[in-house]
Amino acid sequence: MRATLMYGPGDVRVEDVPDSTIKRPTDELVRVTAACICGSDLHPYHSMNPADGPARMGHELIGVVEETGPEVITLKKGDLVVAPFAVSDNVCEFCRENLHTSCIHPEAGFWDGGVPDEGGQAEAIRVPLADGTLVKLPVAEDSELMPSLLTLADVFGTGYHAAKMGGVAPGSRVTVIGDGAVGLMAVLSAKRLGAEQIILMGRHADRTGLGREFGATDVVAERGEEGIAKVRDLTGGHGSHVVLEAVGQLPAYQQAYGVVRPGGVISRVGVPQYEQAPIGFGSLFRHNIRLAGGPAPVRAYIDELMPDILDGTIEPGRVFDTATDLDGVPAGYRDMDGRKSLKVLVRP
Amino acid sequence: MRATLMYGPGDVRVEDVPDSTIKRPTDELVRVTAACICGSDLHPYHSMNPADGPARMGHELIGVVEETGPEVITLKKGDLVVAPFAVSDNVCEFCRENLHTSCIHPEAGFWDGGVPDEGGQAEAIRVPLADGTLVKLPVAEDSELMPSLLTLADVFGTGYHAAKMGGVAPGSRVTVIGDGAVGLMAVLSAKRLGAEQIILMGRHADRTGLGREFGATDVVAERGEEGIAKVRDLTGGHGSHVVLEAVGQLPAYQQAYGVVRPGGVISRVGVPQYEQAPIGFGSLFRHNIRLAGGPAPVRAYIDELMPDILDGTIEPGRVFDTATDLDGVPAGYRDMDGRKSLKVLVRP
The missing domain is CATH 3.90.180.10 (Medium-chain alcohol dehydrogenases, catalytic domain)
Known part of the structure; x- marks a missing residue:
């Protein structure tokens, strides 16, 4: 064969x-x-x-x-x-x-x-x-x-796992990082679970276009500090309750704690291509940011x-x-x- | 004055x-x-x-x-x-x-x-x-x-925050890392919330003795790999649903992901004295370990x-x-x- x-x-x-x-x-x-x-x-x-x-x-x-x-x-x-x-x-x-x-x-x-x-x-x-x-x-x-x-x-189960582990519920404000297939499935899943705002961070217009059809309410093409500032603008200054990280590279994780709201959750399903990352007072701890996710069941x-x-x-x-x-x-x-x-x- | x-x-x-x-x-x-x-x-x-x-x-x-x-x-x-x-x-x-x-x-x-x-x-x-x-x-x-x-x-509110953010509920199996005042308050809090098993990791006998009076069912004095092995023995091999980290030093965090059960949660209230720490496939991600906690409200x-x-x-x-x-x-x-x-x- x-x-x-x-x-x-x-x-x-x-x-x-x-x-x-x-x-x-x-x-x-x-x-x-x-x-x-x-x-x-x-x-x-x-x-x-x-x-x-x-x-x-x-x-x-x-x-x-x-x-x-x-x-x-x-x-x-x-x-x-x-x-x-x-x-x-x-x-x-x-x-x-x-x-x-x-x-x-x-x-x-x-x-x-x-x-x-x-x-x-x-x-x-x-x-x-x-x-x-x-x-x-x-x-x-x-x-x-x-x-x-x-x-x-x-991919659908993985995007859905991200949303479930992020606790997406009716009224949630969500940011999805990554416009690959899993990111788009995370958008679809967040929509299915009742999210009110779904910001998709991605820079490929054909993909983010599909993301909008799946339920994204906003698209942010910028990355890094510029992208973080845009998401904060879109969320009244404080960031999203839930961030679904569907990339797995360290910059995507850094972007995630840049856009998450105090008390919010970062749910990762992109397989981390790093082991060490910031989780101390300056990143997660100060504002009780939670981290969730893993290989989707x-x-x-x-x-x-x-x-x-x-x-x-x-x-x-x-x-x-x-x-x-x-x-x-x-x-x-x-x-x-x-x-x-x-x-x-x-x-x- | x-x-x-x-x-x-x-x-x-x-x-x-x-x-x-x-x-x-x-x-x-x-x-x-x-x-x-x-x-x-x-x-x-x-x-x-x-x-x-x-x-x-x-x-x-x-x-x-x-x-x-x-x-x-x-x-x-x-x-x-x-x-x-x-x-x-x-x-x-x-x-x-x-x-x-x-x-x-x-x-x-x-x-x-x-x-x-x-x-x-x-x-x-x-x-x-x-x-x-x-x-x-x-x-x-x-x-x-x-x-x-x-x-x-x-300290009581901080220990209680650890337990709440860890999702301690009736029947939970909990490990508390640290026998300082916050660790002991975490024991008391876990008990109050109905935890079934409370393993206290600490090596000061007078403190762990008080921990037992507050509700600890087991005490593990060993640290590092030896301590992790003892906790795994006490939990049927898989670790605790909930780990309350009340120290803030990196070895305590490493101990935490060593004793947490797949799908479980590490709730930190010890102020982290580190910024970078392992959170990739080899520590948190592989088994969907969640991370929670921060300064207690x-x-x-x-x-x-x-x-x-x-x-x-x-x-x-x-x-x-x-x-x-x-x-x-x-x-x-x-x-x-x-x-x-x-x-x-x-x-x-």
Whole structure:
């Protein structure tokens, strides 16, 4: 079968690999019908150590069950399923608290690194803990809802997690930092949760335009001190109750504590590309700023978010502005890295 | 009148200073009947730049109103009042949200630095924004409840803030880091809010003994990796839902993210003596650890906490193990710094 491999910075290849097969009784083998390239895939695309490669890529996918291990009980051959970006058993104490990304099952973890011989940007994939990980989709493989349903695997759930951990509620004033797919999903999520003001900080007009359609009430293209001043102007001088940080770079975090209101919360879902950052008296402590967020337990949100997609209330799949087959995946990385594409849909 | 001045590290003196007087129509002049030395007073005692001094000291006090400015409406001469460690108008948008430490009135702020010519470790004090700042006490000046009521000025409200911002609720499993007065108040507060398990990390047996009486179910004297391992043992391996950090030094924060449970919260009330600290994937992000806390709006908690003191349900004043007059204040600093005293009550 064919699959995507990353060899080092800027070096993505689609190659023949051994066919994925069932290895454990709780596995399922899934033929991938739709996958995508994630903004977080660009982090190794920039900085991967070639000695750690080649690495199988892709952690967002929809597919058809081809074969089930003997202990799988909730899914059968032919089911169309969506796989979140983390494998989880859905029954441990953390999963029961809706924190599937901290599942304690020995096979649980992120696709990237955690399941080294598998990836979503491929023709097929072995899914561990299938009963816990996968969710059945009540549509056909050729449904036109596919792009929106695919966002349930990561970006929509991640944006929604940001908003939930930020405590967005009716009347909230929110600033979203980042106009990538997750930032736009954070806008859509804040809107869905009733935010009154949603300021989107981003400088790509096509993306912020979509952000406005998703619910952003204001757009601030400036960054740094200038951007902070603009947000403060838009919020009566004190900043936003809730800041959703969907970038992961240190300047985005610095921008976040620049625009957050005293007593407010910064909710991060952009994977931090830093470890040390300011949290002392001068940044968070003085005004009781809270910090929240982490890898989204998207499995926990699928049941809640899917109905709005199925009935057409929301259309998160609009973040996909490009589609390709597997051969086009290396170009897809290049285009996302070069901001020519917002998010690339892959149909293997 | 006589007042306490800090000239530099280890250099505290009690001297004659100009009498405090009313300067603005919203001021009150208060004769101090009880004050104290705070653990946070030890930070400048260690590291103050003599060029910034001499500085008036003391931000916790009870006293009798001697004179009221013409615009003060809620308090009158002869009232016994408690002054929180922050001046606030109690009516701005932040005070109405119970975040008095972020009051936006131009005269609002901390005693230390914010009201440079006044301090609680003195015979008298000018209190700005008296209607907003002060709370009347329904007891006589010689009440035996005085030590406990004095904790409402800072340490009890600060420990309670830690617990509230940590979301302590019935059934919570809590770790408190620090066996100083605030740490012990955090124990008492967690108990009051219904915590099921309260692990106190501290190595002074007399203090942790009092902590047990306040509600600690377990005491861990070890620090660092060894202490973290002990807490994990006591919590089924995963750590505590809530960690209350009442120290302010970086190792205490590192200990905090070592003992917090995935999805849990670290609530800081020890004034951070650092600005940069780990908050990336390896510390907070990976398991959705939240960070909360800041300077406690103790004004917001006085009405809630005072009844339990008045009816004897709780006795937070037990943290005072030493009492002195003004002359004994320099020795009080020395004894607190040397851990001979837990907390010093000053009767000017």
